[in-house]
Amino acid sequence: MGNALSFVMPRLKQQDNSVALGKILKRSALIFLIGFLLNWFPFIRWEHDSLVFRGWTYTNDSGVVIGVRVMGVLARIALCYLFGSLLVYFLGLRGALVASAILLLGYWLLCYTLGAPGDPYSLSGYFGTAVDKALFGPEHLYHGEGVAFDPEGIPSTLAAITQPVFGYMVGWYIQQKGKNYTMLRNLVLMALAFLVVGYAWSLAFPVNKKIWTSSFVLVSTGWATLLLALLVFVIEFKHLKGWGDRFFDVFGKNPLFIFVLSGVVPRxxxxxxxxxxxxxxxxxxxxLSWFFHQVCQPLSAGNGKNASLIYALTLVLLYWLVGYILDKRKIYIRV
Incomplete structure (x- = not known):
């Protein structure tokens, strides 16, 4: 997202503030709305032997009150795109980087001072859960951990906002320097700097994706930048192009649609x-569960991990096929 922003931002800065901000706000709102509706979809559910409307909240067969989740992956992307874009648009790259450093340090301070004494970085001790419960209500949070907790909640978004800024920086640098080995070397050094600082920080603020710690931001950004440098080297410098890059290119041309499809189909x-x-x-x-039990498990001779792998690869290929058909027909769905 941040890398793509480096291509879009120059055009936004050539427009009036009202026009540019309108585009940023509109795109952010659409992505958030799509994510919210995806969480609610398909709007009906089984209650005993009848299909009924899935309300804003309802009580399941076990007597537990469940609600539509407000946040999620797309909501997190929408907020990060919104605030990351605004930081770059108004402050420029240098100012946005300074703001990102303040956000990462500030988030660490909040986690440490407001979290449970002695255990501020655990699911039970994390301060952000109380904030998300107060904002949305526990029934509208993620329950995949067995407790009301949202890995894409509002407090942890403070740290995540910085990643589009870092992605913008990487994309901007590649465009400024062009395709040469100096650029590639510095890209690797940039990645190593993220990794060194991130892992060093993890000694005090552990790498934790669930609460999106500042060290996790730096480490994941470092590995992503290093992977990008490797791909640039292999594809652009060594020209080792083939079925591999064409295969993944399909996902890159309709990413939002394929992500939504992967949520719509199982539901x-x-x-x-x-x-x-x-x-x-x-x-x-x-x-899908029938396919897993009746096809994947027999093919894997009862090995649960291999059955899960077969299941996952089958679904990936299914979504790839849809993306491939759209690409062949030059259909690209964007917001």
């Missing part, structure tokens, strides 16, 4: 109930 298929052939719980299987 839609989840409305289809197939009696469990094993006659055990769960009583019903969705087509």
């Amino acid at each position: 839609l298929l989840g409305l289809i109930r197939i009696p469990n052939p094993a006659g055990a719980k769960p009583v019903y299987l969705s087509p």
